[in-house]
Amino acid sequence: MGTAVIARCSFCAKPNTEVETLIGGPGVFICDGCVQLCVTAIDGKPADAPLIAPWEHDLPLEQVLSNLGPVSAASTQVQQNLAAWVAKARALGGTWSQIGEALGMTRQSAWERFA
Template sequence: MRGLCGSILDIPAQPATGAEIPGPYTMTGEEILEFLPRVAAVGAQVEANLRGWVQRLRDRRVTWARIGAALGMTRQSTWERFSGEE
């Protein structure tokens, strides 16, 4: 089973003609509203996957600073986002 990411990636790419940018710029408001939950679901899947990767790194004792650097974040921001502690 491929999941939601696979189904979204199956949407045929529009050829780059330079005339229009594909995506929300060419969609009606109703089309965007209909598509929005799919985008949010993919975002949630990506976030969950990212958390898993970060946890694997932490299990291997990789520092928050190194993880943050890889993500373009500060050590503190990385810890706040992924540590699960408040």
Template sequence: MGPFADLDTVNVRPYLTVRINLTECCAMGNLHCSFCGKSDQEIAKLAAGPGGLHICDECVEVCQLVMNGTDAPPKAFDPTNWPTERLINALGALDATAESYKEHLARAVDALRERDVSWAKIAEPLGISRQSAWERFN
């Protein structure tokens, strides 16, 4: 059954695609886990999520601990604890992740605008003014 046999698949986003040996299956370049920063060369499996985000099998295990009420080891997610080479290699991926979040946010705002949601309503949860929201996303 594999290491994720007890994973609650009912609550996992249906569009999340688990990929085994991503670098062998797809010529997508060097991908990184969006949570711990490890490259696809350092881990066994990588799951692709929305907006270009990825999570590795090790972070999924940490998520399972959290979902089961066990404390997760925060040290693994603190970049100050990563080796220098991983930090250097992760810079591009971290930047791409930030850009991916921006693009995902922009698509969400576009969808809201298509539904005639006002700029004021969009601006409120972002903590910005209506004018700032319009300037940022229009």
């Protein structure tokens, strides 16, 4: 039996079982391959290149549509991770008031969303 899939890279969607290293952040993950791609992009970026959001680039419809699935999958993973962190907080004795405050919402909203 192989290693279980715990998480996927938030950038390329490869599972931890298909990458050398998967680094976790607050609700997101990045694999060693994507880190290497980032390093290459940063090293080759002109110092005066403007910073614009990816969806603001001049892209053809086909490319925009092809990004919707991966963005949705990343969002789903983040929501699953958030639910797991909330469950962990509850298991450690966290109250719905504490969880709501940490999330910037009311106790009732936190309970309704995660209970």
